[in-house]
Amino acid sequence: MRINCPYCGERDAEEFSIQGEAAGPRPAGDDAEAMHGYVHLRVNEYGPTEEYWYHAQGCRRWLLVARDTRDHAILGVELARK
Amino acid sequence: MRYSAFHLVAQALRGPRHARPAWRDAAPRPAYDIVIVGGGGHGLAAAYYLAKEHGIANVAVIEKGWIGLGNAGRNTTIIRSNYREPGNIPLYELSMKLWEGLEQELNYNVMVSQRGVVNLFHSDAQRDAYARRGNMMRIHGVDAELLDEAGIRRHAPFLDFANARFPIKGGLLQKRGGTARHDAVVWGYARGADARGVDIVQNCEVTGLRIEGGAVRGVETTRGFIAARKVGLAVAGNSSRLGAMAGMRLPIETCILQAMVTEGVKPLIPGVITFGAGHFYISQSDKGGLVFGGDIDAYKSYAQRGNLPVIEDVCEGGMAIMPMIGRLRVLRQWAGNVDMTMDGSPIIDATPVEGLYFNGGWCYGGFKATPASGFAFAHLLARGASHPAAAALRLDRFRTGHVIDENGQGAQANLH
Numbered sequence: 219m220r221i222n223c224p225y226c227g228e229r230d231a232e233e234f235s236i237q238g239e240a241a242g243p244r245p246a247g248d249d250a251e252a253m254h255g256y257v258h259l260r261v262n263e264y265g266p267t268e269e270y271w272y273h274a275q276g277c278r279r280w281l282l283v284a285r286d287t288r289d290h291a292i293l294g295v296e297l298a299r300k
Numbered sequence: 301m302r303y304s305a306f307h308l309v310a311q312a313l314r315g316p317r318h319a320r321p322a323w324r325d326a327a328p329r330p331a332y333d334i335v336i337v338g339g340g341g342h343g344l345a346a347a348y349y350l351a352k353e354h355g356i357a358n359v360a361v362i363e364k365g366w367i368g369l370g371n372a373g374r375n376t377t378i379i380r381s382n383y384r385e386p387g388n389i390p391l392y393e394l395s396m397k398l399w400e401g402l403e404q405e406l407n408y409n410v411m412v413s414q415r416g417v418v419n420l421f422h423s424d425a426q427r428d429a430y431a432r433r434g435n436m437m438r439i440h441g442v443d444a445e446l447l448d449e450a451g452i453r454r455h456a457p458f459l460d461f462a463n464a465r466f467p468i469k470g471g472l473l474q475k476r477g478g479t480a481r482h483d484a485v486v487w488g489y490a491r492g493a494d495a496r497g498v499d500i501v502q503n504c505e506v507t508g509l510r511i512e513g514g515a516v517r518g519v520e521t522t523r524g525f526i527a528a529r530k531v532g533l534a535v536a537g538n539s540s541r542l543g544a545m546a547g548m549r550l551p552i553e554t555c556i557l558q559a560m561v562t563e564g565v566k567p568l569i570p571g572v573i574t575f576g577a578g579h580f581y582i583s584q585s586d587k588g589g590l591v592f593g594g595d596i597d598a599y600k601s602y603a604q605r606g607n608l609p610v611i612e613d614v615c616e617g618g619m620a621i622m623p624m625i626g627r628l629r630v631l632r633q634w635a636g637n638v639d640m641t642m643d644g645s646p647i648i649d650a651t652p653v654e655g656l657y658f659n660g661g662w663c664y665g666g667f668k669a670t671p672a673s674g675f676a677f678a679h680l681l682a683r684g685a686s687h688p689a690a691a692a693l694r695l696d697r698f699r700t701g702h703v704i705d706e707n708g709q710g711a712q713a714n715l716h
Contacts, residue, residue: 219599219607232609236599236714238553251699257711258642258698259549262540264602287554287600290607 222295225277233275240268240282240298263287270298303407322487323494328501331527332360334681335519336534337506337542339363340372341482341667342659343534344489345674346681347498348406353675354682357497360528362521364505368486371537374604374636375667376559376591378572378583380417380477381442384433387692387704388645389440392665394689395672396442396476402671408488410480411586415571417477418447418455420621422466422577430472430576437474445473456573459621466577466620478571479583485670509545515654516546532657532681534673537637538602539660546653550661551642551698553713555596556635557664558606560614562628564588573621580617582625590625592618596638596664598714606635638664643703644716648676649686649695657681658695663716 219231239260245252261267264287271283280298285291301307301320311318334350336343339361351357361367379399381392398405399412421427427446434444448470449461461468490500501523508520509531518527533542543550569584582592594614597606611633618625641647641661646669648659659677662669676687686694697703698711709715 230609231599231607238712238714239600254699255549258551260540260551260553260713261544261549262553262600264538264541264554267600269600285599287602289603290601 219290219292221271221281221283221292223273223276223279223281224295224297225279226273229273229276233273234271234281235274237270237272240270266293322491323500326360326499326501328360328362328504328521328523328526329499331518332499333358333528334530334532335359335526335528336361336532337519338534339367339500339502340370340534340536341368341485341489341670342536342673342677343532344486344493344500345670346532346534346659346677348489348493348496349675349678350682351493351496351498353678356682360499360501360526361493362504362506362519362526363500363502366502367490367500368483371636371638371666372482372486374559374634375482376581376583376593377479377482377667378417378477378581379412379480379668380474380572381668382417382419382433382437382444382472382474382477383706384436385645385704385706386440388706389437389442390689391672391676391693392669393440393442394675395669398671398675399480400476402488406488406492408484408491410484410488412478412480414476414478416455416473416475417572417574418452418471418473419574420452420459420468420471420576422469424469426576427469434472443474443476445475447471447473456570458568458624459573460623463620466575468621482667489674506542506545509542509656511546511653511656516656530655530657530681532659532677534659534677536639536660536662536666539639539658543658546651546656548651552639552661553600554602554637555598555640555714556601556603556606557593557596557638558610558614558633558635559591559593560611560630560633561585561589561591562625563631565590565628575617575621578613578617578620580614580621582618582622589631590628596640596714597635602637604635604637638662638666640713640716642698642711642713643705644707644709645704646673646693647695648673648680648690648693650680650684651695
């Protein structure tokens with residue numbers, strides 16, 4: 219699996235670490251139900267999904283990676299902070 | 301037909317043309333009392349115990365492919381109950397007790413081999429942690445023995461004790477642990493369930509759940525609608541897909557766990573040995589191949605195949621404790637989809653949908669739990685209440701804060 223980092227180019231996925239589903243902004247701390255969903259529940263998509271990956275052994279940027287969970291195809295990579 | 305030594309000899313003399321299938325490949329009927337989705341070990345065991353313990357035989361097990369071809373046929377066949385958390389121990393120990401009588405129970409040779417599971421430790425801190433785990437096990441009535449280096453030398457003299465980086469200082473031994481034959485477990489439960497009237501429906505994929513007024517009415521499948529008063533999901537690896545059909549987001553990520561087997565060698569590995577300074581576990585099949593595995597691939601995947609970096613990492617772990625395996629050739633490598641929960645522990649519980657029950661989130665510990673998982677799930681399906689051994693394995697424990705986090709990793713599924 220290779221990820222095409224916007225800064226570093228195509229690199230082995232081993233250089234990156236995955237944080238998880240790109241679940242949107244963190245909810246306010248006083249909304250327990252929303253926080254439960256944010257921390258514990260996952261869509262766990264069968265097919266195309268968007269995730270945050272961190273290029274730990276490269277540019278150390280957070281990336282938003284679109285990926286297909288059925289076959290490991292990388293569908294698109296962009297910086298998480300646009 | 302009851303299997304026996306006499307039956308074996310008679311069949312050997314009569315030849316294979318007289319062999320009979322051990323269970324029927326049933327066509328689905330329009331309605332059942334209970335439909336269990338997933339023809340793996342857990343689903344089939346649940347159906348077996350529903351019929352045997354609760355007298356409910358109007359049951360179908362619906363499987364999208366052939367039974368036992370998912371994780372039931374992809375695991376590394378290890379059985380053990382060396383857990384630490386009070387929420388987990390009762391279920392895994394119930395499972396171990398069921399394993400110990402399973403062949404007589406099923407009249408089927410599932411090849412349970414209790415030759416011990418040893419978790420090696422490599423430092424003083426790790427010895428303390430393992431002593432604590434062993435004490436927790438013994439408090440719950442599970443056997444555990446803390447071995448020093450000399451004890452491990454007697455148990456497995458071939459290990460690399462003088463490894464400069466990860467010297468072996470001892471290990472925690474569960475003597476009743478070991479291995480079983482995974483396919484035979486599936487076949488044995490299938491045969492037992494079938495003999496009691498359960499329909500095993502293969503090549504029948506569930507495409508939807510029919511839910512009306514907050515209650516489940518049945519399952520839509522590739523072979524038509526099947527009505528049911530209750531539906532049990534036992535589809536670890538695909539739990540989120542089925543959960544989504546009921547409008548649920550589950551505390552689960554699907555990852556892949558790889559395993560490998562080498563060419564066959566003479567008897568070498570006693571039971572199961574695990575490496576404490578990385579993630580590597582190894583046992584030897586009855587055919588002689590060394591079966592081993594380690595970490596999951598950390599990203600979500602339903603692909604049932606992994607990538608090479610994890611294989612390299614697993615093999616490095618193996619080389620650190622037993623360099624002698626370095627010249628063996630790996631014959632096969634495979635992967636299964638595993639449900640990784642947010643606390644690393646499984647779920648056997650009712651769902652917010654009336655009549656819909658969930659069994660999943662087995663992380664990479666599902667095989668050893670097969671008998672107890674089926675036993676507890678059957679209890680839940682029949683009575684609508686959790687079995688005492690699975691009382692802590694609730695779906696809503698993440699909301700209420702009663703998580704069962706063996707490793708203290710927090711809500712990061714791929715770290716469990």
